Amino acid sequence: MNKTRVLVSTSNNPWFNLAVEEVIFEKMSPEHRVLFIWRNIDTVVIGRAQNPWRECNISRMEEDNVKLARRRTGGGAVFQDTGNSNFTFMAGKPEYDKTVSTNIVLDALKLLDIDAIANGRNDLVVQEGDMLRKFSGSAYRETKDRGFHHGTLLLHSDLNRLASYLTPNPKKLAAKGITSVKSRVTNLDQIKQGINHDVVSGALIEAYLGHYEAEVEIEYIAPGDNYDLPGLEEIFQFYSSWDWNYGKTPEFTHLLDERFNWGGVEVFLNVTKGRIQDARLYTDSLDPSPFEQLAESIKGSGYNQREVGAHLDALIASNRANEGSLQEFRSWLMGAIA
Ligand SMILES: Nc1ncnc2c1ncn2[C@@H]1O[C@H](COP(=O)(O)OC(=O)CCCC[C@@H]2CCSS2)[C@@H](O)[C@H]1O
CATH class of the missing domain: 3.30.930.10 (Bira Bifunctional Protein; Domain 2)
Structure with a gap:
Protein backbone atom coordinates (compact mmCIF):
# COMPACT_ATOMS: atom_id res chain seq x y z
CA MET A 1 0.00 0.00 0.00
CA TYR A 246 -19.59 23.85 26.27
CA GLY A 247 -19.28 21.39 29.15
CA LYS A 248 -15.50 21.04 28.89
CA THR A 249 -15.03 24.71 29.76
CA PRO A 250 -12.68 25.14 32.73
CA GLU A 251 -14.46 26.34 35.87
CA PHE A 252 -15.19 30.06 35.99
CA THR A 253 -17.06 32.69 37.95
CA HIS A 254 -19.30 35.32 36.47
CA LEU A 255 -19.96 38.43 38.52
CA LEU A 256 -22.82 40.62 37.35
CA ASP A 257 -24.22 43.76 38.90
CA GLU A 258 -26.83 46.31 37.97
CA ARG A 259 -28.75 49.11 39.58
CA PHE A 260 -32.48 49.32 38.84
CA ASN A 261 -34.82 51.99 40.14
CA TRP A 262 -36.25 49.43 42.61
CA GLY A 263 -32.77 48.49 43.96
CA GLY A 264 -29.30 47.18 43.14
CA VAL A 265 -28.51 43.54 42.39
CA GLU A 266 -25.26 41.59 42.49
CA VAL A 267 -25.12 38.08 41.08
CA PHE A 268 -22.25 35.59 41.46
CA LEU A 269 -22.41 32.47 39.34
CA ASN A 270 -19.86 29.72 39.70
CA VAL A 271 -19.93 27.62 36.55
CA THR A 272 -18.40 24.15 36.37
CA LYS A 273 -18.74 21.95 33.30
CA GLY A 274 -21.07 24.55 31.83
CA ARG A 275 -23.53 24.27 34.76
CA ILE A 276 -24.19 26.72 37.56
CA GLN A 277 -22.74 24.99 40.62
CA ASP A 278 -23.23 27.85 42.99
CA ALA A 279 -25.29 31.02 42.75
CA ARG A 280 -25.47 33.98 45.10
CA LEU A 281 -27.73 36.96 44.63
CA TYR A 282 -27.53 40.08 46.77
CA THR A 283 -29.97 42.94 46.59
CA ASP A 284 -30.91 46.03 48.58
CA SER A 285 -34.41 46.00 47.14
CA LEU A 286 -37.32 46.01 49.59
CA ASP A 287 -38.19 42.37 48.96
CA PRO A 288 -35.11 40.16 48.56
CA SER A 289 -36.99 36.87 48.87
CA PRO A 290 -37.55 36.18 45.11
CA PHE A 291 -33.80 36.56 44.59
CA GLU A 292 -33.07 34.15 47.40
CA GLN A 293 -35.47 31.67 45.78
CA LEU A 294 -33.78 32.11 42.42
CA ALA A 295 -30.29 31.59 43.88
CA GLU A 296 -31.49 28.21 45.13
CA SER A 297 -33.44 27.19 42.05
CA ILE A 298 -30.76 27.89 39.44
CA LYS A 299 -28.13 25.75 41.13
CA GLY A 300 -27.48 22.87 38.74
CA SER A 301 -29.02 24.69 35.79
CA GLY A 302 -27.11 25.00 32.52
CA TYR A 303 -25.37 28.37 32.10
CA ASN A 304 -27.53 29.41 29.18
CA GLN A 305 -30.49 31.63 28.43
CA ARG A 306 -32.90 28.77 27.89
CA GLU A 307 -32.45 27.08 31.28
CA VAL A 308 -31.89 30.20 33.36
CA GLY A 309 -34.85 31.80 31.56
CA ALA A 310 -37.11 28.89 32.49
CA HIS A 311 -36.21 29.32 36.19
CA LEU A 312 -36.92 33.03 35.95
CA ASP A 313 -40.30 32.38 34.32
CA ALA A 314 -41.24 30.04 37.15
CA LEU A 315 -40.10 32.64 39.67
CA ILE A 316 -42.18 35.36 38.04
CA ALA A 317 -45.24 33.11 37.89
CA SER A 318 -45.03 32.55 41.64
CA ASN A 319 -44.24 36.19 42.55
CA ARG A 320 -46.92 38.19 40.78
CA ALA A 321 -46.55 41.06 43.31
CA ASN A 322 -43.02 41.72 42.01
CA GLU A 323 -43.75 40.98 38.37
CA GLY A 324 -42.61 44.34 36.96
CA SER A 325 -39.22 44.40 38.67
CA LEU A 326 -38.62 40.70 38.07
CA GLN A 327 -39.36 41.07 34.34
CA GLU A 328 -36.84 43.87 34.21
CA PHE A 329 -34.31 41.77 36.08
CA ARG A 330 -35.00 38.84 33.74
CA SER A 331 -34.28 40.73 30.55
CA TRP A 332 -31.09 42.17 32.00
CA LEU A 333 -29.81 38.78 33.24
CA MET A 334 -30.60 37.07 29.93
CA GLY A 335 -28.59 39.66 28.01
CA ALA A 336 -25.75 39.53 30.49
CA ILE A 337 -25.04 35.79 30.49
CA ALA A 338 -24.98 35.22 26.74
N1 LIG B 1 -10.02 31.39 10.23
C1 LIG B 1 -9.01 32.11 10.74
N2 LIG B 1 -7.76 31.96 10.23
C2 LIG B 1 -6.73 32.69 10.73
N3 LIG B 1 -6.84 33.58 11.72
C3 LIG B 1 -8.05 33.75 12.26
C4 LIG B 1 -9.19 33.04 11.79
N4 LIG B 1 -10.27 33.43 12.53
C5 LIG B 1 -9.81 34.34 13.42
N5 LIG B 1 -8.47 34.54 13.26
C6 LIG B 1 -7.58 35.43 14.03
O1 LIG B 1 -6.77 34.62 14.88
C7 LIG B 1 -6.97 35.01 16.27
C8 LIG B 1 -6.79 33.81 17.20
O2 LIG B 1 -5.45 33.41 17.11
P1 LIG B 1 -4.81 32.32 18.11
O3 LIG B 1 -3.36 32.27 17.81
O4 LIG B 1 -5.23 32.61 19.52
O5 LIG B 1 -5.52 30.95 17.69
C9 LIG B 1 -5.33 30.29 16.49
O6 LIG B 1 -4.84 30.84 15.52
C10 LIG B 1 -5.82 28.86 16.50
C11 LIG B 1 -5.64 28.14 15.19
C12 LIG B 1 -6.40 26.82 15.20
C13 LIG B 1 -6.34 26.11 13.89
C14 LIG B 1 -7.23 24.89 13.80
C15 LIG B 1 -7.09 24.23 12.48
C16 LIG B 1 -8.24 23.37 12.12
S1 LIG B 1 -9.65 23.72 13.04
S2 LIG B 1 -8.93 25.27 14.01
C17 LIG B 1 -8.35 35.60 16.27
O7 LIG B 1 -8.57 36.44 17.38
C18 LIG B 1 -8.35 36.37 14.94
O8 LIG B 1 -7.61 37.56 15.08
Whole structure:
Protein backbone atom coordinates (compact mmCIF):
# COMPACT_ATOMS: atom_id res chain seq x y z
CA MET A 1 0.00 0.00 0.00
CA ASN A 2 1.09 3.55 -0.70
CA LYS A 3 2.75 5.23 2.28
CA THR A 4 1.19 8.59 1.39
CA ARG A 5 -2.54 9.44 1.44
CA VAL A 6 -4.48 12.52 0.44
CA LEU A 7 -8.01 12.82 1.80
CA VAL A 8 -10.48 15.56 0.97
CA SER A 9 -13.73 15.96 2.90
CA THR A 10 -16.75 17.06 0.92
CA SER A 11 -18.67 17.78 4.14
CA ASN A 12 -18.85 21.28 5.64
CA ASN A 13 -19.90 20.02 9.06
CA PRO A 14 -17.21 20.92 11.61
CA TRP A 15 -18.06 18.11 14.03
CA PHE A 16 -17.98 15.53 11.24
CA ASN A 17 -14.69 16.87 9.93
CA LEU A 18 -13.06 16.94 13.38
CA ALA A 19 -14.26 13.37 13.93
CA VAL A 20 -12.81 12.24 10.58
CA GLU A 21 -9.52 13.92 11.44
CA GLU A 22 -9.42 12.16 14.78
CA VAL A 23 -10.28 8.70 13.47
CA ILE A 24 -7.78 8.89 10.64
CA PHE A 25 -5.10 10.11 13.03
CA GLU A 26 -5.74 7.40 15.58
CA LYS A 27 -6.14 4.54 13.13
CA MET A 28 -3.34 5.36 10.69
CA SER A 29 -0.18 3.33 10.81
CA PRO A 30 2.76 5.43 11.99
CA GLU A 31 4.48 4.27 8.80
CA HIS A 32 2.01 6.37 6.83
CA ARG A 33 1.57 10.06 6.23
CA VAL A 34 -1.71 11.82 5.44
CA LEU A 35 -2.77 15.19 4.12
CA PHE A 36 -6.40 15.91 4.98
CA ILE A 37 -8.14 18.93 3.42
CA TRP A 38 -11.46 20.22 4.74
CA ARG A 39 -13.59 23.27 5.38
CA ASN A 40 -16.50 24.14 7.63
CA ILE A 41 -19.60 26.24 7.30
CA ASP A 42 -20.16 29.08 9.81
CA THR A 43 -18.34 27.81 12.87
CA VAL A 44 -16.22 29.15 15.67
CA VAL A 45 -13.58 26.53 16.49
CA ILE A 46 -12.17 26.97 19.98
CA GLY A 47 -9.08 25.43 21.56
CA ARG A 48 -9.20 22.49 23.96
CA ALA A 49 -9.01 24.59 27.12
CA GLN A 50 -11.03 27.63 26.15
CA ASN A 51 -14.11 29.28 27.58
CA PRO A 52 -16.62 29.96 24.77
CA TRP A 53 -18.45 32.59 26.86
CA ARG A 54 -15.21 34.53 27.17
CA GLU A 55 -14.05 34.00 23.56
CA CYS A 56 -17.19 34.38 21.51
CA ASN A 57 -20.47 36.17 21.24
CA ILE A 58 -22.67 33.14 21.89
CA SER A 59 -26.01 34.92 21.53
CA ARG A 60 -25.07 36.39 18.16
CA MET A 61 -23.81 32.96 17.07
CA GLU A 62 -27.10 31.36 18.11
CA GLU A 63 -29.13 34.00 16.28
CA ASP A 64 -27.14 33.44 13.09
CA ASN A 65 -26.86 29.65 13.36
CA VAL A 66 -23.11 29.66 13.82
CA LYS A 67 -21.86 26.42 15.34
CA LEU A 68 -19.39 26.07 18.17
CA ALA A 69 -16.77 23.33 17.87
CA ARG A 70 -14.16 22.54 20.50
CA ARG A 71 -11.06 20.84 19.12
CA ARG A 72 -8.54 18.70 20.97
CA THR A 73 -5.57 20.88 20.12
CA GLY A 74 -4.55 23.93 22.13
CA GLY A 75 -4.55 27.58 21.14
CA GLY A 76 -7.20 30.15 20.39
CA ALA A 77 -10.57 30.67 18.73
CA VAL A 78 -11.00 31.06 14.97
CA PHE A 79 -14.03 31.76 12.80
CA GLN A 80 -14.56 29.63 9.71
CA ASP A 81 -17.02 29.98 6.87
CA THR A 82 -16.63 28.29 3.50
CA GLY A 83 -14.17 31.04 2.51
CA ASN A 84 -11.73 29.41 4.93
CA SER A 85 -9.96 26.14 4.17
CA ASN A 86 -8.25 23.81 6.63
CA PHE A 87 -5.34 21.41 6.21
CA THR A 88 -4.08 18.65 8.50
CA PHE A 89 -0.68 17.02 8.03
CA MET A 90 -0.35 13.73 9.93
CA ALA A 91 2.75 11.58 10.23
CA GLY A 92 4.39 9.01 12.45
CA LYS A 93 7.45 9.87 14.50
CA PRO A 94 10.21 10.67 13.85
CA GLU A 95 8.97 11.93 10.47
CA TYR A 96 6.36 14.25 12.01
CA ASP A 97 7.84 17.74 11.84
CA LYS A 98 5.78 20.93 11.80
CA THR A 99 8.57 22.87 10.11
CA VAL A 100 8.26 20.53 7.11
CA SER A 101 4.47 20.87 6.93
CA THR A 102 4.68 24.65 7.35
CA ASN A 103 7.13 24.77 4.45
CA ILE A 104 4.83 22.64 2.30
CA VAL A 105 2.04 25.20 2.88
CA LEU A 106 4.42 28.05 2.01
CA ASP A 107 5.53 26.15 -1.13
CA ALA A 108 1.90 25.61 -2.13
CA LEU A 109 1.25 29.34 -1.81
CA LYS A 110 4.36 30.07 -3.88
CA LEU A 111 2.85 27.95 -6.65
CA LEU A 112 0.02 30.51 -6.57
CA ASP A 113 2.43 33.48 -6.56
CA ILE A 114 1.73 34.29 -2.93
CA ASP A 115 4.70 35.20 -0.78
CA ALA A 116 3.84 34.30 2.78
CA ILE A 117 5.90 34.20 5.94
CA ALA A 118 5.77 32.05 9.08
CA ASN A 119 5.88 34.56 11.92
CA GLY A 120 7.42 32.54 14.73
CA ARG A 121 4.15 32.12 16.60
CA ASN A 122 1.83 29.67 14.89
CA ASP A 123 0.68 32.10 12.26
CA LEU A 124 1.28 32.63 8.57
CA VAL A 125 1.21 36.23 7.47
CA VAL A 126 1.40 38.27 4.27
CA GLN A 127 2.62 41.79 3.79
CA GLU A 128 -0.08 44.33 2.90
CA GLY A 129 1.43 47.79 2.51
CA ASP A 130 3.67 48.09 5.53
CA MET A 131 1.51 45.78 7.64
CA LEU A 132 1.82 42.05 8.24
CA ARG A 133 -1.57 40.41 8.29
CA LYS A 134 -2.45 36.94 9.48
CA PHE A 135 -4.33 34.58 7.16
CA SER A 136 -3.52 31.28 8.84
CA GLY A 137 -3.40 29.93 12.41
CA SER A 138 -2.11 26.50 13.39
CA ALA A 139 -2.32 24.07 16.27
CA TYR A 140 -0.66 20.72 16.92
CA ARG A 141 -1.27 17.37 18.53
CA GLU A 142 1.29 14.73 19.42
CA THR A 143 1.08 11.26 20.89
CA LYS A 144 3.83 8.79 21.63
CA ASP A 145 4.31 7.62 18.05
CA ARG A 146 2.62 10.23 15.83
CA GLY A 147 1.67 13.85 15.45
CA PHE A 148 -0.43 16.23 13.42
CA HIS A 149 -0.33 19.86 12.42
CA HIS A 150 -3.60 21.50 11.43
CA GLY A 151 -4.21 25.03 10.29
CA THR A 152 -6.58 27.46 8.66
CA LEU A 153 -6.31 29.50 5.46
CA LEU A 154 -8.46 32.59 5.06
CA LEU A 155 -9.25 32.78 1.34
CA HIS A 156 -12.44 34.82 1.03
CA SER A 157 -14.06 34.71 4.45
CA ASP A 158 -16.41 37.36 5.74
CA LEU A 159 -14.06 39.29 8.04
CA ASN A 160 -16.86 41.38 9.54
CA ARG A 161 -18.58 38.24 10.73
CA LEU A 162 -15.22 36.89 11.95
CA ALA A 163 -14.72 39.96 14.14
CA SER A 164 -18.31 40.03 15.28
CA TYR A 165 -18.48 36.42 16.56
CA LEU A 166 -15.05 36.62 18.16
CA THR A 167 -15.97 39.74 20.14
CA PRO A 168 -17.85 38.67 23.27
CA ASN A 169 -20.13 40.99 25.18
CA PRO A 170 -18.04 42.54 27.96
CA LYS A 171 -18.44 40.48 31.13
CA LYS A 172 -16.74 40.19 34.49
CA LEU A 173 -15.47 36.63 34.26
CA ALA A 174 -12.88 35.19 36.61
CA ALA A 175 -11.71 32.34 34.44
CA LYS A 176 -8.80 30.05 33.92
CA GLY A 177 -8.07 28.66 30.48
CA ILE A 178 -6.43 29.86 27.32
CA THR A 179 -7.27 33.22 25.80
CA SER A 180 -6.98 33.81 22.05
CA VAL A 181 -4.35 36.13 20.62
CA LYS A 182 -6.15 38.69 18.44
CA SER A 183 -4.43 39.59 15.17
CA ARG A 184 -5.11 41.75 12.18
CA VAL A 185 -6.36 39.33 9.55
CA THR A 186 -6.74 39.30 5.80
CA ASN A 187 -8.01 37.05 3.02
CA LEU A 188 -5.64 35.64 0.42
CA ASP A 189 -7.99 36.81 -2.35
CA GLN A 190 -6.74 40.30 -1.49
CA ILE A 191 -3.31 39.18 -2.67
CA LYS A 192 -4.40 36.90 -5.46
CA GLN A 193 -7.81 37.49 -7.02
CA GLY A 194 -10.13 34.58 -7.56
CA ILE A 195 -8.43 32.23 -5.13
CA ASN A 196 -10.74 29.55 -3.73
CA HIS A 197 -10.88 26.20 -1.97
CA ASP A 198 -10.31 24.13 -5.12
CA VAL A 199 -7.33 26.18 -6.26
CA VAL A 200 -5.68 26.07 -2.84
CA SER A 201 -6.44 22.36 -2.38
CA GLY A 202 -4.81 21.66 -5.74
CA ALA A 203 -1.70 23.63 -4.80
CA LEU A 204 -1.43 21.98 -1.37
CA ILE A 205 -1.69 18.53 -2.94
CA GLU A 206 0.87 19.39 -5.60
CA ALA A 207 3.36 20.74 -3.05
CA TYR A 208 2.77 17.79 -0.70
CA LEU A 209 3.18 15.08 -3.32
CA GLY A 210 6.12 16.98 -4.81
CA HIS A 211 7.87 17.09 -1.45
CA TYR A 212 7.53 13.33 -0.90
CA GLU A 213 7.88 12.44 -4.59
CA ALA A 214 4.66 10.47 -4.35
CA GLU A 215 1.75 9.83 -6.68
CA VAL A 216 -1.64 8.97 -5.24
CA GLU A 217 -5.34 8.89 -5.97
CA ILE A 218 -7.20 11.51 -3.94
CA GLU A 219 -9.73 9.95 -1.57
CA TYR A 220 -12.96 11.89 -1.04
CA ILE A 221 -14.93 11.53 2.12
CA ALA A 222 -18.52 12.55 2.94
CA PRO A 223 -21.13 11.59 5.55
CA GLY A 224 -23.00 8.44 4.60
CA ASP A 225 -20.21 7.08 2.41
CA ASN A 226 -19.12 3.54 2.93
CA TYR A 227 -15.61 4.22 4.02
CA ASP A 228 -13.51 2.31 6.45
CA LEU A 229 -13.41 4.61 9.49
CA PRO A 230 -14.26 2.48 12.54
CA GLY A 231 -15.87 4.38 15.41
CA LEU A 232 -16.57 7.50 13.33
CA GLU A 233 -20.24 7.71 14.28
CA GLU A 234 -19.51 7.75 18.04
CA ILE A 235 -16.75 10.31 17.67
CA PHE A 236 -19.02 12.47 15.50
CA GLN A 237 -21.68 12.33 18.26
CA PHE A 238 -19.01 13.25 20.79
CA TYR A 239 -17.86 16.30 18.81
CA SER A 240 -21.48 17.38 18.27
CA SER A 241 -22.33 17.22 21.97
CA TRP A 242 -23.02 20.12 24.32
CA ASP A 243 -20.99 18.30 26.98
CA TRP A 244 -17.85 18.54 24.87
CA ASN A 245 -18.31 21.93 23.24
CA TYR A 246 -19.59 23.85 26.27
CA GLY A 247 -19.28 21.39 29.15
CA LYS A 248 -15.50 21.04 28.89
CA THR A 249 -15.03 24.71 29.76
CA PRO A 250 -12.68 25.14 32.73
CA GLU A 251 -14.46 26.34 35.87
CA PHE A 252 -15.19 30.06 35.99
CA THR A 253 -17.06 32.69 37.95
CA HIS A 254 -19.30 35.32 36.47
CA LEU A 255 -19.96 38.43 38.52
CA LEU A 256 -22.82 40.62 37.35
CA ASP A 257 -24.22 43.76 38.90
CA GLU A 258 -26.83 46.31 37.97
CA ARG A 259 -28.75 49.11 39.58
CA PHE A 260 -32.48 49.32 38.84
CA ASN A 261 -34.82 51.99 40.14
CA TRP A 262 -36.25 49.43 42.61
CA GLY A 263 -32.77 48.49 43.96
CA GLY A 264 -29.30 47.18 43.14
CA VAL A 265 -28.51 43.54 42.39
CA GLU A 266 -25.26 41.59 42.49
CA VAL A 267 -25.12 38.08 41.08
CA PHE A 268 -22.25 35.59 41.46
CA LEU A 269 -22.41 32.47 39.34
CA ASN A 270 -19.86 29.72 39.70
CA VAL A 271 -19.93 27.62 36.55
CA THR A 272 -18.40 24.15 36.37
CA LYS A 273 -18.74 21.95 33.30
CA GLY A 274 -21.07 24.55 31.83
CA ARG A 275 -23.53 24.27 34.76
CA ILE A 276 -24.19 26.72 37.56
CA GLN A 277 -22.74 24.99 40.62
CA ASP A 278 -23.23 27.85 42.99
CA ALA A 279 -25.29 31.02 42.75
CA ARG A 280 -25.47 33.98 45.10
CA LEU A 281 -27.73 36.96 44.63
CA TYR A 282 -27.53 40.08 46.77
CA THR A 283 -29.97 42.94 46.59
CA ASP A 284 -30.91 46.03 48.58
CA SER A 285 -34.41 46.00 47.14
CA LEU A 286 -37.32 46.01 49.59
CA ASP A 287 -38.19 42.37 48.96
CA PRO A 288 -35.11 40.16 48.56
CA SER A 289 -36.99 36.87 48.87
CA PRO A 290 -37.55 36.18 45.11
CA PHE A 291 -33.80 36.56 44.59
CA GLU A 292 -33.07 34.15 47.40
CA GLN A 293 -35.47 31.67 45.78
CA LEU A 294 -33.78 32.11 42.42
CA ALA A 295 -30.29 31.59 43.88
CA GLU A 296 -31.49 28.21 45.13
CA SER A 297 -33.44 27.19 42.05
CA ILE A 298 -30.76 27.89 39.44
CA LYS A 299 -28.13 25.75 41.13
CA GLY A 300 -27.48 22.87 38.74
CA SER A 301 -29.02 24.69 35.79
CA GLY A 302 -27.11 25.00 32.52
CA TYR A 303 -25.37 28.37 32.10
CA ASN A 304 -27.53 29.41 29.18
CA GLN A 305 -30.49 31.63 28.43
CA ARG A 306 -32.90 28.77 27.89
CA GLU A 307 -32.45 27.08 31.28
CA VAL A 308 -31.89 30.20 33.36
CA GLY A 309 -34.85 31.80 31.56
CA ALA A 310 -37.11 28.89 32.49
CA HIS A 311 -36.21 29.32 36.19
CA LEU A 312 -36.92 33.03 35.95
CA ASP A 313 -40.30 32.38 34.32
CA ALA A 314 -41.24 30.04 37.15
CA LEU A 315 -40.10 32.64 39.67
CA ILE A 316 -42.18 35.36 38.04
CA ALA A 317 -45.24 33.11 37.89
CA SER A 318 -45.03 32.55 41.64
CA ASN A 319 -44.24 36.19 42.55
CA ARG A 320 -46.92 38.19 40.78
CA ALA A 321 -46.55 41.06 43.31
CA ASN A 322 -43.02 41.72 42.01
CA GLU A 323 -43.75 40.98 38.37
CA GLY A 324 -42.61 44.34 36.96
CA SER A 325 -39.22 44.40 38.67
CA LEU A 326 -38.62 40.70 38.07
CA GLN A 327 -39.36 41.07 34.34
CA GLU A 328 -36.84 43.87 34.21
CA PHE A 329 -34.31 41.77 36.08
CA ARG A 330 -35.00 38.84 33.74
CA SER A 331 -34.28 40.73 30.55
CA TRP A 332 -31.09 42.17 32.00
CA LEU A 333 -29.81 38.78 33.24
CA MET A 334 -30.60 37.07 29.93
CA GLY A 335 -28.59 39.66 28.01
CA ALA A 336 -25.75 39.53 30.49
CA ILE A 337 -25.04 35.79 30.49
CA ALA A 338 -24.98 35.22 26.74
N1 LIG B 1 -10.02 31.39 10.23
C1 LIG B 1 -9.01 32.11 10.74
N2 LIG B 1 -7.76 31.96 10.23
C2 LIG B 1 -6.73 32.69 10.73
N3 LIG B 1 -6.84 33.58 11.72
C3 LIG B 1 -8.05 33.75 12.26
C4 LIG B 1 -9.19 33.04 11.79
N4 LIG B 1 -10.27 33.43 12.53
C5 LIG B 1 -9.81 34.34 13.42
N5 LIG B 1 -8.47 34.54 13.26
C6 LIG B 1 -7.58 35.43 14.03
O1 LIG B 1 -6.77 34.62 14.88
C7 LIG B 1 -6.97 35.01 16.27
C8 LIG B 1 -6.79 33.81 17.20
O2 LIG B 1 -5.45 33.41 17.11
P1 LIG B 1 -4.81 32.32 18.11
O3 LIG B 1 -3.36 32.27 17.81
O4 LIG B 1 -5.23 32.61 19.52
O5 LIG B 1 -5.52 30.95 17.69
C9 LIG B 1 -5.33 30.29 16.49
O6 LIG B 1 -4.84 30.84 15.52
C10 LIG B 1 -5.82 28.86 16.50
C11 LIG B 1 -5.64 28.14 15.19
C12 LIG B 1 -6.40 26.82 15.20
C13 LIG B 1 -6.34 26.11 13.89
C14 LIG B 1 -7.23 24.89 13.80
C15 LIG B 1 -7.09 24.23 12.48
C16 LIG B 1 -8.24 23.37 12.12
S1 LIG B 1 -9.65 23.72 13.04
S2 LIG B 1 -8.93 25.27 14.01
C17 LIG B 1 -8.35 35.60 16.27
O7 LIG B 1 -8.57 36.44 17.38
C18 LIG B 1 -8.35 36.37 14.94
O8 LIG B 1 -7.61 37.56 15.08
